[in-house]
Amino acid sequence: MKSIKNFVAVSALALVSFGSFAQSVTATALTLDGAEAKIAAQAQQQGAQYKITEANTNNVVHMTAELYK
Template identity: 50%
Template sequence: MNVIKKFAAVVALGLVSFGSFAAQEVGTVQVSGAETLGAFEAQVAAKAEAAGATSYKIVSATGGDQLRGTAILYK
């Protein structure tokens, strides 16, 4: 019984520790007017850096000659 309690405590502490390293969403950005996917990503990266984000995830990109889309920023 004592071994089970210790195991449960270790698992609980591990989950708490893991949760503290998760990225936190800090906002979203809209980008428009890019002519290529590379230019689109460069605009997202610039906006993320300006907002102080450490990473981003592009969630949408659409358009023909003029791309537009959204990205989520994380810290």
């Protein structure tokens, strides 16, 4: 029983700490390179790294990324 309580407590803390460091950002530009440059600038400004999660081209590029530390 004690190990179950410990597992639940550790899981809850892991979720809380992950949620406090992840942030979703978006950018639009005419090219993929331009949109990624905007995402990179946002990440650098916040002292974070980024992972692109979505990019859509429909006359302009719309890109979404997750920032994490």
